Amino acid sequence: MDLKSLIRDIPDFPKPGIMFRDITTLLRDAQGLRYTIDLFTQKCIDAGMTADFVVGMESRGFIFGTPLAYKLEAGFIPVRKKGKLPAKIHAIEYALEYGTDTLEVHQDALQPGSRVLIADDLIATGGTACATAELIQKVGCELVGFAFIIELQELQGRKKLPDVPIVTLMEY
Numbered sequence: 001m002d003l004k005s006l007i008r009d010i011p012d013f014p015k016p017g018i019m020f021r022d023i024t025t026l027l028r029d030a031q032g033l034r035y036t037i038d039l040f041t042q043k044c045i046d047a048g049m050t051a052d053f054v055v056g057m058e059s060r061g062f063i064f065g066t067p068l069a070y071k072l073e074a075g076f077i078p079v080r081k082k083g084k085l086p087a088k089i090h091a092i093e094y095a096l097e098y099g100t101d102t103l104e105v106h107q108d109a110l111q112p113g114s115r116v117l118i119a120d121d122l123i124a125t126g127g128t129a130c131a132t133a134e135l136i137q138k139v140g141c142e143l144v145g146f147a148f149i150i151e152l153q154e155l156q157g158r159k160k161l162p163d164v165p166i167v168t169l170m171e172y
Helices: 030-046 060-072 127-138
Strands: 008-011 019-022 053-057 075-081 089-096 099-106 115-123 142-151 166-171
Touching: 030 060, 030 142, 030 166, 053 060, 053 127, 060 075, 060 115, 060 142, 089 127, 099 127, 115 127, 127 142
Parallel strands: 053 075, 053 115, 115 142, 142 166
Antiparallel strands: 008 019, 075 099, 089 099
8 A cells, every 4th residue: 555645745834845744634544544553563563662562752643652552462651742641740851943842751651671662653853752762761661662654764863763673654
């Protein structure tokens, strides 16, 4: 199946010069969605990404991370933006193009020694994925890899990531 044909390109969003890769057209296609999750899972298995937990970052990481966790027979842990989680949290602040942001995870979500796979819809500059890796390693977990539906190769985000397996389904 040609997954790229299910991704809508939106030029100049959110600002001029940016080509936005819209996954909502993939999500609405039942066969495409099923194929994506099945292929995503198989690529993670083939890469040896055995995990106790799949961690997905807000918000599109939730969309792909949850079914991936289900298929891998792992738990799913959401990593949220600042102020969204109700219980005690671990947090990490990281640099953005213009400023900083904070990611949080519940303190009781992960236990030291847990094997964690980080999943998201897209890797661009790698900042969010790198910060998430630092956050789960701060908790004492073992990072087994990253899984992304789309990689924007020109932005070289994978260069920021730790040296673990990285799975992608599409590259632009």
